[in-house]
Amino acid sequence: MVFFAVLMQDFEKVISHYLQQDDYNGALLILRKQSDVELYYKFSPLLMQYIPKETVTAWIAKSAELEPMKLIPALVQYDHDKYREQGNEAITYLEFCVEKLTNKEMAIHNYLLSLYAILRPDRLMQYLDIQGTDPDEICYDLKYALRLCMEHDRKKACVHIYSLMGLYEEAVDLALDVDVELAKTQAEKPEDTDDELKKKLWLRIARHVVEKEKDVKRAMEFLHECDLLKIEDILPFFPDFVTIDHFKDAIITSLQEYNSHIETLKEEMDEATGSAEEIRKEIQSFRNKYSTVKANDKCAACNYPLMTRGFYLFPCQHKFHSDCLIEEVIPNLTTTKKNRVVDLQRKLAEHESSKLQQQQSNDLSSLNIPKHLDIKAELDDLVASECLYCGDFMIRCVDKPFIDEEEEDQSHSSWN
Known part of the structure; x- marks a missing residue:
């Protein structure tokens, strides 16, 4: 019957026959000779129980055709001691998948990690280190790994995973049960x-060292290891009757640092006072400063006589008509500031119109002069805070073409 099944290439029956006879090596031999990978998935769970080493060797030889995910049922076991x-x-095969086949499937990595935690804790940390510290690149599930490691009391691994999850306080608390250096x-x-x-x-570490390990000297060494800690931060952790000899040097160092800090603050205050005095002098000098505008002076933007309408005069002696300056500045303002300038111009126009009407009726009692001045001051801040030609505006325009694309196209068409 077996001979006939072989002739008919009914390998499933042949393998089943060998398994019924408890001839697992014979079954594996037939399995390796045939080419149907589905038979690997079907019979591997049983073969893995009795001849695991030979079965894994067969898988590795057939790795180009087998899908590791479909072999997981053959790898899973419930009594690891037995x-x-x-x-x-199973670890050997999963390591082959991860290292040689560069398999990234989470189920593969999760099961390998679980086997490490249960059977090979010496390789667990090595595996976690190889996986790296970028949560987006890690192939295993962090929450599953944490739960598994906690279940099997793999504290170092738990500390590592807590850290990857950004739970640094939990990582430090657990690490203190393992090693202070960790x-x-x-x-x-x-x-x-x-x-x-x-x-x-x-501070958590310092408190642990003082209260649990009773090592005051070691706690004081933390002051040199972490610049953020000060003597006054860890003093509350010390027993009431501890001798001052343990932290006398630290107190002296702390006082010296405070003195140095106070001296630095004094110097900064002196510099600030000097700067304030200079600013006051400059403000006073600007109050007395004036410029002369000649009758033949012209607007730097439109080149028309300056005196014909309202104008701005800058300390650099550039002069602009108010409307010319606003027209030049507006295209370079943000949308919010543009809208605000337009709004202020509208309010000024309304004020001027109202003023003219009241002058004609000889009733100036309701004219709001302070509000008008506030509007004018705000407009000045927006458009005349610096000279158009000498301020930052000109620097920002250094890479701006002299003519835009539309004007350039028009110029080209006029040449033809």
């Missing part, structure tokens, strides 16, 4: 900008 060899061979490493992992969190983590 089937320890099976678990070790906790110090975790305390340095938050971003450099988060000094408050770093200080909080270091």
